[in-house]
Amino acid sequence: MVSVKPTLTGEIDANPSQGKTSVLKALRNNKVAYASFWFLVLIHVAVFLGPVVWTVNPEELQAAGSLAGWSFQHPFGTDDLSRDVFARMLHGGRVTLIVGLVAMLFSLLIGTVVGACAGFFGKVVESILMRITEAMMAIPTFFFILVALTVLGTSPTMVIVVIALAGWMEIARVVYGETLKWKEYEFVEAANASGATPFRILTKYIIPQIVPSIIVAGTLTIAAAILTESAISYLGLGIQAPTATWGNMLQNSQQYIWTAPVLGILPGVAITIVVLAYNFLGDGLRDALDPKFVKK
């Protein structure tokens, strides 16, 4: 943000190809995004290394009985099936975050390929790919997620694939727009004239320019993927028990909302702050990476 200075005409005087260091520096100026970044690092460390320290088995029944309050043995108490809630939060978080991350990577792959091909090749390829993208955006994807999971089953792999298939369109549009812009530049023309294959031009010259936008879109896609996972788990069509995810921990909590509200509050708070942090980070990165958005 700091490297961008509005001039008298209202135009933005910024170098479009900022280096990595200035991105981190710019992000540091956005306190909320910067804090979100470190918070996410912390959460990932906690969720991935936590189970090494806190060795209670999340699927094992505890002697404390069901719906026990907090104690030193069980800092967050136990759930309706007398399992340790703290251990389930750690393991569940691991599953939820991995689902979000891997689904995002899949979406990114599909979106980048579709967007880049449509933008670069134009003509028929463009019409077909972008019409499909628009069609996918125009339908309520959540219905399709439900249908697909009903038919294809609810294994973690299927959940990831289905979430990814429902979430690549925004990325495709971003990459498409950027590809259209970058393919007009002289260095791409030069590469073309020197006989580089389309594959080489895309991967060596165009996509590297789009990486910042892809990072932003990817960050926001993780947030959306985590929300989708939790919603389908709540409906009982996501990853199944006994494997814990933050989403399916909420599934039964509605029944116990009288007796043990903490069962419903904890996973929800965890999902909300992680998604919030990803959204803040995504917004912050967008401001830091794209001078266009600073103008608005």
Place this chain on the structure above:
Amino acid sequence: MLRFLVNRLGQSIILLLIVTIITFFLINLAPGGPSSTMRMDATAEERQAMVENLGLDQPVLVRYVDWITNAVQGDLGVSFNTSEPVTQRILERLPYTIELTVFTIIISVLLGIFLGVLSAIKRGKAQDHVINFFSVIGLSVPAFWLGLMLILLFSINLGWLPSSGVGSRGGEFSLWGYVSHLILPVLILTTTVLPNIVRFTRSSMLEVISQNYIRTARAKGAKESIVLYVHALRNALIPIITIIGMLIPRLLSGAVITEAIFGWTGIGTLIIEAARGRDYPLVMGVTVVITVVVVVCNLLVDILYSRVDPRVKNV
């Protein structure tokens, strides 16, 4: 204008065909498809009867053509689990969802435009930051969890509002009974679309404000309030029509969750029942009806857009 309409209509029909083909083949070709979901205790004759009844002995392409021919005439087949016509079951439930979404659209559009304009005018000030902050929170909270928390607060702790149901319908009408059942579901559904409308209005308004004719208006000495509300807002509103069209799929997806939390007997709970009960004709029917609703809404938005902004007509 006519060419524009025909073009749009053609695109809509193609979209509908693609959606039905994908759904139909997904359902029928998957290993867990209809033929494998008959009751375990069914006798060989029952099985045979069902296979013939559903035409499962036909190739999938033939079945699709049959299905689409009937669907065009309003016959979406018969539900596996209740043996009622799918069309009838959907028509029973659809009004509830329409009710929920229409209230939500009205509230979120009015509130969203108000907050978005406020945020743009007070850009960089406290109001802008507060609105922005809550927009991001609204985008990040899982709707169903927020619903649970509101039930915990308003239904369980305070006892002000009912936690589920659609109120007494058909019985004696009471305004409070009707409104009280709507408050929480509409509130939850509003949070799923309001942040997008606020953010979009804000950026649309900021873009218009930076244009030359606004500078001209200011330069000729027009009052700031007139510049903002008369000159700027009118043009800023045009792109907002599009975002409302784009939000309709999101709204309907949100309705599934909202209806599930509050036991609202609309089309959202119907598809969950259908999915859990593996009631394929019903799943297929709901998907198609929802897509038709979305396509029709998008068509209306496009027409409205071309009326408001004459530049679009020739596209």
